[in-house]
Amino acid sequence: MSTTPPPVSGAWSTDDPVGDRRFHTFATEHPFAVENGSVLRDVTVAYETWGELNDDASNAILVCHAWTGDSHAAGRSKPGHPAPGWWDDVIGPGKYIDTDRWFVVCPNVLGGCQGSTGPASPHPDDGRPYGSRFPVVTIRDMVRAQWHLMRHLGIDQWASVVGGSMGGMQVLEWAIMYPSRVRSLVPIASCMEASAQQIAWGVIGRRAIRLDPRWRGGDYYDAEPGDGPTEGLAIARQVAQVTFRSDNAFTQRFGRSLTDRAKIGDTFGLWQEFEVERYLQYHGDKLVNRFDANSYLIIGKAMDLHDVGRGRGGVERAMRRITVPNLTIGIDSDVLYPEYQQREMCSMLSLNGVANEYVQIESTHGHDAFLIHFDRVGEPIAKFLDQVDRNG
Amino acid sequence: MSTTPPPVSGAWSTDDPVGDRRFHTFATEHPFAVENGSVLRDVTVAYETWGELNDDASNAILVCHAWTGDSHAAGRSKPGHPAPGWWDDVIGPGKYIDTDRWFVVCPNVLGGCQGSTGPASPHPDDGRPYGSRFPVVTIRDMVRAQWHLMRHLGIDQWASVVGGSMGGMQVLEWAIMYPSRVRSLVPIASCMEASAQQIAWGVIGRRAIRLDPRWRGGDYYDAEPGDGPTEGLAIARQVAQVTFRSDNAFTQRFGRSLTDRAKIGDTFGLWQEFEVERYLQYHGDKLVNRFDANSYLIIGKAMDLHDVGRGRGGVERAMRRITVPNLTIGIDSDVLYPEYQQREMCSMLSLNGVANEYVQIESTHGHDAFLIHFDRVGEPIAKFLDQVDRNG
Structure with missing residues (x-):
């Protein structure tokens, strides 16, 4: 994981390179x-x-x-x-x-x-x-x-x-x-x-973002780097990530392997890591660097309202x-x-x-x-x- | 939902009636x-x-x-x-x-x-x-x-x-x-x-509890009623609750029905509720009244370690x-x-x-x-x- 703090919001801004936009x-x-x-x-x-x-x-x-x-x-x-x-x-x-x-x-x-x-x-x-x-x-x-x-x-x-x-x-x-x-x-x-199940997964992710004290009711853009709702967004992403893949794919790819860190450390610690946890952590961390928690909420809600x-x-x-x-x-x-x-x-x-x-x-x-x-x-x-x- | 604040921990204590124990x-x-x-x-x-x-x-x-x-x-x-x-x-x-x-x-x-x-x-x-x-x-x-x-x-x-x-x-x-x-x-x-997928769901719930500032690293028992890690535990429970049931059951039972509250209120609000959301809220709230967040963490980890x-x-x-x-x-x-x-x-x-x-x-x-x-x-x-x- 990066040693620089994650951005408060992974949103693109007009200060960033335009790229192909x-x-x-x-x-x-x-x-x-x-x-x-x-x-x-x-x-x-x-x-x-x-x-x-x-x-x-x-x-x-x-x-x-x-x-x-x-x-x-x-x-x-x-x-x-x-x-x-x-x-x-x-x-x-x-x-x-x-x-x-x-x-x-x-x-x-x-x-x-x-x-x-x-x-x-x-x-x-x-x-x-x-x-x-x-x-x-x-x-x-x-x-x-x-x-x-x-x-x-x-x-x-x-x-x-x-x-x-x-x-x-x-x-x-x-x-x-x-x-x-x-x-x-x-x-x-x-x-x-x-469907009801799709809505259920959506609202659980939104509640995780809301629970993050650094979400600040949605008005967090003034915060210092590293002080944005990154953990809430990461958890929401992790919920989605599991539903985006399959039981079978996870078993084939990760099984019950432990991370190297866990193997040399505390195998029976509460935050000891299986490889699948590291994978989820990676996907959560990756998203917070390129996405905005509020957009995640708004777009997720739009999908739930889709009918x-x-x-x-x-x-x-x-x-x-x-x-x-x-x-x-x-x-x-x-x-x-x-x-x-x-x-x-x-x-x-x-x-x-x-x-x-x-x-x-x-x-x-x-x-x-x-x-x-x-x-x-x-x-x-x-x-x-x-x-x-x-x-x- | 109850108007009295939820207990800091839903654990049974020796001050409570023994019941059949x-x-x-x-x-x-x-x-x-x-x-x-x-x-x-x-x-x-x-x-x-x-x-x-x-x-x-x-x-x-x-x-x-x-x-x-x-x-x-x-x-x-x-x-x-x-x-x-x-x-x-x-x-x-x-x-x-x-x-x-x-x-x-x-x-x-x-x-x-x-x-x-x-x-x-x-x-x-x-x-x-x-x-x-x-x-x-x-x-x-x-x-x-x-x-x-x-x-x-x-x-x-x-x-x-x-x-x-x-x-x-x-x-x-x-x-x-x-x-x-x-x-x-x-x-x-x-x-x-x-399996890797079971572990994935487990760790996501644990991270939601950890994210709750009222979890206090696990040492929250001195807090005032209503100031325990109830939202983190509720979210963890909701993750589990969806995996405990089925897409089909949710569709049959809830479909896309809105709660009465949502119908008369703001249908397009971010926290507007579908019936399935009310159901998840109910199950989350119910658990926090009878269960301890730390036990949820410890027992969940025991299941992930099951092999x-x-x-x-x-x-x-x-x-x-x-x-x-x-x-x-x-x-x-x-x-x-x-x-x-x-x-x-x-x-x-x-x-x-x-x-x-x-x-x-x-x-x-x-x-x-x-x-x-x-x-x-x-x-x-x-x-x-x-x-x-x-x-x-």
């Missing part, structure tokens, strides 16, 4: 009202693009990121982007989502912390971080912010909207909110509405609005967004009489398999996009 | 060394019994409780026992474990907080609670303390040792540590060694020491102690050439099914004990 700011003259009734002004969407938009703007693909993802879906690590793109093996010239053919756009979600307006952003009234003043936003609010970006980029319709996990929630909302703006869909390891049926007469009626070809991808070992949720989604889409396909990825890695097995998720996507391309 | 204190002249090298003096095991021990002491059954259980396995709620026995429908006259025939003993585990020596007990040196001075103990230490109780009660051999979850860990250790002291075994929804193979040349060699008839019970929806662990245990026992049987309980309730479906778990146990009785 670009920005679109809107709601400057007219406020942007979010679903909970609050209004935001000067909303910024940070985004990245790959490839070239063609003359009739028909080759644009929107890629939507998951909980702790951001706009850096592809590309190397560099100043401003501490890690390579989270789908760098999927998106690029000659890759599964071929940027020689497609113009790919990936925005950071509203409420995020990597350049789009979120809790760590300056409030236009006083220039100080929103903190506890940032409203709860929904997946629909995220998608409406992306709509502004789409118009800004001169795009009328996405050739496809693609995303896993929370990204898949955005995929569905795009097709329901803006049916004429999407030509095809690829939801991956996602759901039509968050395509809300205010639309239920899930089934909402799903009937989707009339474009789609490829649904599920993962057999996913315990967080179990495969049955993908099958339900796909069978509901099939009722609409449009072309639809279900692909199941075989993996021991659980939910995160779509971020690990790039070939297994990339190949069916490439095949599907070929068809989309041929059908114009 | 009895006590055996040992290690008065000779210290009791635990596996981590620490020594304890004046160790007390609190226990309850039902039925009568017969003349040749051949009808004694040991029932071992799980993580947050205690000696009150059967009987009504009364002063000293805020809830009825956790297996009250299983143990009693004419019930599955028939106390007209069997003499049933249930001890509170070493490290527990309901009368047996644990972190909230007075240290013999100064009469103040052990707190952070209490050592990590193991399942083997718990079983060795129970051995002293067995001798105290004039019992040479248990007709059967029965237990679910952590109780099942004790069942296996009894048969391995004291082969001549057990005539049969019933491990339920348990394992031969804690029948430790120091015995591995799991397989250890299991070969078990040469008595056994009934293994698994639960099809158990995600914490998955059914494959029970099948592995049973097939390893079958290699020893003794009578063994595997029963799978069908339930949507997950791991906790053995504390819910008393008939489904009770019937095979009753049948098995009939055979034990007939075979003398």
Whole structure:
């Protein structure tokens, strides 16, 4: 672990290198009202693009990121982007989502912390971080912010909207909110509405952040380095990390091995470590260096509130609005967004009489398999996009 | 939720009504060394019994409780026992474990907080609670303390040792540590060694307790009511509670229902509540009123350290020491102690050439099914004990 104290917030700030980010700011003259009734002004969407938009703007693909993802879906690590793109093996010239053919756009979600307006952003009234003043936003609010970006980029319709996990929630909302703006869909390891168990895991993580005295009710940005809500955020991440993987994968990878530190030290101490504990610690520590605790809360809540049926007469009626070809991808070992949720989604889409396909990825890695097995998720996507391309 | 502040610790103390507890204190002249090298003096095991021990002491059954259980396995709620026995429908006259025939003993585990020596007990040196001075103990230490109780009660051999979850860990250790002291075994929804995923869930809960500033490094017993580590313990319990149940059960019971409070209030607030959140809150609050955070840490760690193979040349060699008839019970929806662990245990026992049987309980309730479906778990146990009785 690093000897320098972790940052109070892992949010990107305008003092940091821009990296590959670009920005679109809107709601400057007219406020942007979010679903909970609050209004935001000067909303910024940070985004990245790959490839070239063609003359009739028909080759644009929107890629939507998951909980702790951001706009850096592809590309190397560099100043401003501490890690390579989270789908760098999927998106690029000659890759599964071929940027020689497609113009790919990936925005950071509203409420995020990597350049789009979120809790760590300056409030236009006083220039100080929103903190506890940032409203709860929904997946629909995220998608409406992306709509502004789409118009800004001169795009009328996405050739496809693609995303896993929370990204898949955005995929569905795009097709329901803006049916004429999407030509095809690829939801991956996602759901039509968050289940009680998904909500349960979400709220437990949020309570761990709230318990951290250094969270300070959400207004911690003035704190000294090392004095932010890092332990609460780390615990929340660890809860998620276990649900993102699988029993089987953990057994294969860690079993009951002890860390070297534990072996030479106190094997029967209360904080003695098994390798799996070190792994969780590593993932917790890693996240606090690149993510903001308040964004974790806001985005987690948005996922819990995800319900395509809300205010639309239920899930089934909402799903009937989707009339474009789609490829649904599920993962057999996913315990967080179990495969049955993908099958339900796909069978509901099939009722609409449009072309639809279900692909199941075989993996021991659980939910995160779509971020690990790039070939297994990339190949069916490439095949599907070929068809989309041929059908114009 | 109660309007009176929660106790600093939910541990039973000698100021509280005794209820049905009895006590055996040992290690008065000779210290009791635990596996981590620490020594304890004046160790007390609190226990309850039902039925009568017969003349040749051949009808004694040991029932071992799980993580947050205690000696009150059967009987009504009364002063000293805020809830009825956790297996009250299983143990009693004419019930599955028939106390007209069997003499049933249930001890509170070493490290527990309901009368047996644990972190909230007075240290013999100064009469103040052990707190952070209490050592990590193991399942083997718990079983060795129970051995002293067995001798105290004039019992040479248990007709059967029965237990679910952590109780099942004790069942296996009894048969391995004291082969001549057990005539049969019933491990339920348990394992031969804690898996990496089980350890992961354990450590996340412990870290939530540690994060609670009111835990005070384990020395919180002097605090005022309401100023104990209740939120940390509640979060730890909530992590466990989700793993104790199942996705399916949560969906059936809660779905996406909102609490009444949330419906009339702020549907899009960060701490707005779904019914599943209220349920988790309820279970967290309930536990802090009857359990001690330090015991939760110590017992959780004991489960993580559970490995029948430790120091015995591995799991397989250890299991070969078990040469008595056994009934293994698994639960099809158990995600914490998955059914494959029970099948592995049973097939390893079958290699020893003794009578063994595997029963799978069908339930949507997950791991906790053995504390819910008393008939489904009770019937095979009753049948098995009939055979034990007939075979003398």
